[in-house]
Amino acid sequence: MSVPALPFLMRRTALRGAGLSVAAALWSxxxxxxxxxxxxxxxxxxxxxxxxxxxxxxxxxxxxxVWAYNTRVPGPVLRLRQSEPFRSIVRNGLAExxxxxxxxxxxxxxxxxxxxxxxxxxxxxxxFTYAFTPPDAGTFWYHPHEHTAxxxxxxxxxxxxVEEIEPPAFDRDLLWVLQDWELEPxxxxxxxxxxxxxxxxxxxxxNVVTINGSRRTDVPLRAGERIRLxxxxxxxxxxxxxxxxxHRVVVMALDGQPVTQxxxxxxGRVLIAPAQRVDLLLDTxxxxxxxxxxxxxxxxxRLTYRLTELAYTNQPRLHPRLPAQPPILKPNPVPILDLxxxxxxxxxxxxxxxxxxxxxxxxxxxxxxxxxxxxxxTSAIWGIRGPHGMNDGMEPxxxxxxxxxxxxxxxxxxxxxxxMHLHGYSFTVLSRNGVAxxxxxxxxxxxxxxxxxxxxxxxxxxxxxxxFHCHVIEHQATGLMTVIRVA
Ligand code: C2O
Ligand code: CU
Ligand code: CU
Numbered sequence: 001m002s003v004p005a006l007p008f009l010m011r012r013t014a015l016r017g018a019g020l021s022v023a024a025a026l027w028s029x030x031x032x033x034x035x036x037x038x039x040x041x042x043x044x045x046x047x048x049x050x051x052x053x054x055x056x057x058x059x060x061x062x063x064x065x066v067w068a069y070n071t072r073v074p075g076p077v078l079r080l081r082q083s084e085p086f087r088s089i090v091r092n093g094l095a096e097x098x099x100x101x102x103x104x105x106x107x108x109x110x111x112x113x114x115x116x117x118x119x120x121x122x123x124x125x126x127x128f129t130y131a132f133t134p135p136d137a138g139t140f141w142y143h144p145h146e147h148t149a150x151x152x153x154x155x156x157x158x159x160x161x162v163e164e165i166e167p168p169a170f171d172r173d174l175l176w177v178l179q180d181w182e183l184e185p186x187x188x189x190x191x192x193x194x195x196x197x198x199x200x201x202x203x204x205x206x207n208v209v210t211i212n213g214s215r216r217t218d219v220p221l222r223a224g225e226r227i228r229l230x231x232x233x234x235x236x237x238x239x240x241x242x243x244x245x246x247h248r249v250v251v252m253a254l255d256g257q258p259v260t261q262x263x264x265x266x267x268g269r270v271l272i273a274p275a276q277r278v279d280l281l282l283d284t285x286x287x288x289x290x291x292x293x294x295x296x297x298x299x300x301x302r303l304t305y306r307l308t309e310l311a312y313t314n315q316p317r318l319h320p321r322l323p324a325q326p327p328i329l330k331p332n333p334v335p336i337l338d339l340x341x342x343x344x345x346x347x348x349x350x351x352x353x354x355x356x357x358x359x360x361x362x363x364x365x366x367x368x369x370x371x372x373x374x375x376x377x378t379s380a381i382w383g384i385r386g387p388h389g390m391n392d393g394m395e396p397x398x399x400x401x402x403x404x405x406x407x408x409x410x411x412x413x414x415x416x417x418x419x420m421h422l423h424g425y426s427f428t429v430l431s432r433n434g435v436a437x438x439x440x441x442x443x444x445x446x447x448x449x450x451x452x453x454x455x456x457x458x459x460x461x462x463x464x465x466x467x468f469h470c471h472v473i474e475h476q477a478t479g480l481m482t483v484i485r486v487a
Contacts, residue, residue, distance in 0.1 A: 044129060045078065045086070046070075047100065049144070049156055050093030056208060058215050062187030066155035067094060073213045074177040074234060075142070075158025082137040082162050089129045090122055094151070097121030100130060101145040102160060103275060104256050104426070104444040106334075107132035109464025112423055115146040117465050117483065136332035136426070137164040138256030139230040139277040141177075149193040149236060149473045153204065155179070155213075157234035162256070169327040170228040171318060174219075174282075175212070178272075180235035182206035193236075193474075201352070202416060203237025203274075203472035209296070211308060218291070218309040224317025226327075227282040228252070233272045236473045239417060239447075241269040241298035242307065246286055250326050253279035257426050257442035258329035269297070273419035275445045275471035279329075283322045288314050334426050334442060335459040342407035342457060343400050349448065349470075349480065352414040368479040369397065369468075396485035397468075400460040406484075407457045412448035418475060421445040422484065423466040427458040445471055460486045 052068040055061065069075030080086045092098050099121055101113035111132045115121040122128045134140075140160040144151040159177050182190040182204060193204060208215060221227070229249070233240060249270060250262045255277050262281065265271070272278050286292055290312045297304040348370040400406045408427075412418055426442040432454050446454055469481030 043087070044089040044131075047075065047088050047090045048093050049090070049098055049151070054155060055214055056181055056183065056210050057187055058217075064181070064183065064187045064189060066189075067151055068155055069158055072158075073155035074179065075156065077158065077175060078142070078160045080134050080160065080162045082134060082165050085131065085133045087129060087131045089127055091127045092122040092124055095124055097123055097146050098144045098151060098156075099128070099146045100142050101423075102130070102132070102140065102142050103421075104138075104140040104277070105132065105160070105162075106135055106424060106426065106462060109424065109462070109466070112464070112466070113145050114423070114465075114467055117467065121146045134162045136256060136334065137162045137330075138253055138258070138332065139175075139232060139279055140256050141232050141234060141275075141277070143234065145467075149204070149477050152234070152473060153193045153236050154189065159230070159232050161230065164330065166330070168228070168329055169226070170281075171225040172227045173230070174227050175230045175232070177212050177232045177234050178240065179210050179213070180206040180238040181208045181210065183208050203474040205238050206235075209235075209238070209240075209305075209307060216308040218311035219294075220311050220313055221284050221286075222315045222318055223284050223286060223288045223312050224319045224322065225284045226319070226322050227284060229280040229282045231270070231272055231278045231280065233274050233276050235274050237274060239271070239273050239298045239419075240296045240307075241271050243268055243270075243295050243297060244282065244292065244310070245294070246290075246292040247282060247310070248285075250281040251278060252281050252326065252329055253277075254441050255426065255444045256332075257334065258331055259441060260331075260439045262326045263439075271298070271447070273417070273445065273447045273471070274473075275419055275421055276443075276447075281326050284310075284312070285322075286310065286312050288312050288316060332426075335461050337428060337457050337459055338405050339407065339457060342405040343460075344407045344409070345398055346409045346411070347397070347468075347482075349410070349412045349414055349418055349420075351479070352416050352475075369482045395483070396465060397482040399485040399487050402460055402463050402486055405457055405459050407455065409453060409455045410446075410448065411453040412450060415450050416472075416475075417450065418448045418470045418472065418480065419445045420448060420468070421471045422458070422468045424462055424464060425458045425460075425466065427456040430455045430457055463487050 047069050049069050052071045053063040054066045054073040056064045066073050090100050099113040099115050109118055111130050112118045142160050143157040159175055252262050292310045294307045296307050350370055351368050426444055428440045428442055429446050430440050463486045465483050465485050468484050469476040
């Protein structure tokens with residue numbers, strides 16, 4: 001199999017006037033699955049989850065049996081236009097049910113892709129058509145929400161990029177979809193998604209991290225370019241803290257939403273938890289021919305590893321100098337918060353190994369959410385999966401009246417880190433451990449460290465039953481999830 005030199009480098013010039021088909025073709029090493037354009041809204045982009053194989057370990061290495069969208073891992077990059085209707089017809093080629101969830105997109109509840117909550121799972125050989133108009137430009141992603149640990153863990157995830165109406169001034173748009181795999185040396189996936197021990201601890205953390213579907217020894221770059229690097233953490237459980245040696249990266253957007261004030265990450269470490277996205281400004285300040293390491297030291301010590309190397313080509317600098325000011329990303333039309341009379345609720349994350357459940361003193365168990373001091377349900381606390389999937393019988397934890405602002409205090413009483421995700425909304429993280437954020441960020445997934453308390457708020461303008469859960473998938477699957485109703 002031949003791999004193009006830069007399958008994951010996409011030239012902005014090529015993308016500017018291009019619909020989905022061109023972007024997909026540029027991305028793909030296998031143009032046979034080239035997709036038809038969807039941005040006009042006339043045709044639907046077809047997504048077909050099915051078993052397949054992928055060269056996760058690189059070319060010339062043993063291949064891995066995976067579950068893929070349109071034969072690719074990660075799935076095809078969907079490039080949408082802000083405020084333009086999008087439609088996707090999903091044909092299920094798996095032997096089990098699936099759904100597609102459009103993570104981070106503010107969309108109608110019926111299009112949210114949550115089995116037994118917003119739709120029935122798409123049966124094997126069945127189809128379902130999703131349709132929505134993305135209000136926000138930015139970096140989002142899609143993944144199944146049925147049997148998520150197994151389906152996403154076998155590769156089903158893809159980037160969804162919503163392009164600005166006016167493209168910002170970057171020379172190049174670079175995308176890294178990060179996935180984590182637990183592989184045998186022969187390339188096969190270790191069995192056992194969703195095991196009890198993984199669920200009670202940090203989740204399934206693997207031994208191979210891929211960028212856009214394969215291990216990369218290097219990423220070729222040209223000197224003198226201003227790059228927008230979009231990072232998508234599509235891992236089941238792995239947190240990352242990336243360091244770009246020799247480069248000063250600037251955070252431009254978090255979870256698809258531009259930050260008010262671009263900033264250099266603390267200590268030069270770009271923290272990205274499962275499900276989160278970070279858009280970075282990366283100026284290629286190195287000399288032609290030079291190399292720089294990108295390392296991930298989230299877990300520290302012996303668990304620090306080299307993710308890849310920035311490998312400069314010998315081409316001369318594109319621009320002799322780059323402007324000091326970062327380009328401006330326009331804020332998205334997220335409704336303004338009215339914090340004068342919010343609806344307040346308090347949620348507590350409890351359980352897990354060494355957690356102790358509400359005085360029960362358990363040493364080991366699933367994790368759950370308590371609302372306003374009461375457990376949400378037995379199954380939510382102990383993480384028993386119902387016969388029809390994870391949302392079976394789950395009642396909303398509370399209802400926020402449409403039009404009000406919700407102000408949620410979320411406390412983590414466990415010994416584990418949790419990236420907590422709310423569907424259908426971008427919420428504002430107002431404070432952490434009582435300390436108000438100087439520039440509050442809009443997020444759809446917020447990290448809670450052990451014993452941390454975070455307050456966040458959102459204007460409840462979009463009715464529906466919205467999942468709120470941990471995005472360490474094994475935590476979600478064993479009870480660290482609930483539903484917030486807006487009605
Ligand atoms: Cu990526 Cu329920 O979400
Ligand atoms: Cu989501
Ligand atoms: Cu968790």
